Amino acid sequence: MKSTRNTTAKSAIQLLLQQSSVALSHKDIQNEVGKLCNRVTIYRILDRLVEEGEIHKIINTDGVIKYAPCNQCESHPNHNHDHVHFSCVKCDTVTCLDNVQPSYNLPPDYKVQEVNFTLSGICPNCIK
Amino acid sequence: MKSTRNTTAKSAIQLLLQQSSVALSHKDIQNEVGKLCNRVTIYRILDRLVEEGEIHKIINTDGVIKYAPCNQCESHPNHNHDHVHFSCVKCDTVTCLDNVQPSYNLPPDYKVQEVNFTLSGICPNCIK
DNA sequence: TAGGAAATGCAACTGAATTGCATTAGTTTT
DNA sequence: AAAACTAATGCAATTCAGTTGCATTTCCTA
Secondary structure (H helix, E strand, O other): OOOOOOOHHHHHHHHHHHHOOOEEEHHHHHHHHHHHOOHHHHHHHHHHHHHOOOEEEEEOOOOOEEEEEOOOOOOOOOOOOOOEEEEEOOOOOEEEEOOOOOEOOOOOOOEEEEEEEEEEEEOHHHHO | OOOOOOOHHHHHHHHHHHHOOOEEEHHHHHHHHHHHOOHHHHHHHHHHHHHOOOEEEEEOOOOOEEEEEOOOOOOOOOOOOOOEEEEEOOOOOEEEEOOOOOEOOOOOOOEEEEEEEEEEEEOHHHHO
């Protein structure tokens, strides 16, 4: 059986994501961890964390992939990620709005597995 | 003043999109038009069509960019693209659900400019 | 139909992401 | 505590999507 290990790089990246108020891209993380580990390793660690359900992937409206921790995963074992993300065009940050759940009425015969809902505009920090 | 011209390649691509029931990626279009025009030209034509408001861009959940015509643009001059897109994981097609408009309750001080709402799962064609 | 500008083709370039493989470092077992 | 197993890492090379510069072509209009 395949196991997963706790390495220093993995722990550092996981902590980084948990302490960040916004979602981080691969490049953000690379800038932050510096020479702690290789560029390629960051890709692989992020894949692993997604696989393990520790973080989730967000595709921003500009196509850039960002990552954020799954805040509600502990409390909800069968968690889904159907909350709203907000992408600020001014400060270029992506935030998880964990409490905002969108509603919609689909035609019959569509079976939804995942939801990806991103709003873009001006965030409260930038609107002032 | 800058004008825009109707070239054979542009017309062909526009027709292709209008006649397609699903959104098309750059690669889809390239396969379809064959040697009619260059790879780079397709990129530039798609940019132009988006600019002109003839088509809109959809970022799929896997990060692939797809394009679809703006069906309601003629009737709604100040149209927005806040309808739902459905991405089928089985047949890998993206469809515009023009009539499905999501609703959500944002915290105050968020100013929304654009909406990007993509559901993924199994489409009616594949569920049978 | 002639002139000016938009559009195209081609080649080169950029940057993000992936792959293969040798090496390193967690984890488990004795 | 040392050995052994294998996940994880680093590095170099590669792939792929998308962009840019520039010479040439094609469209439009005056």
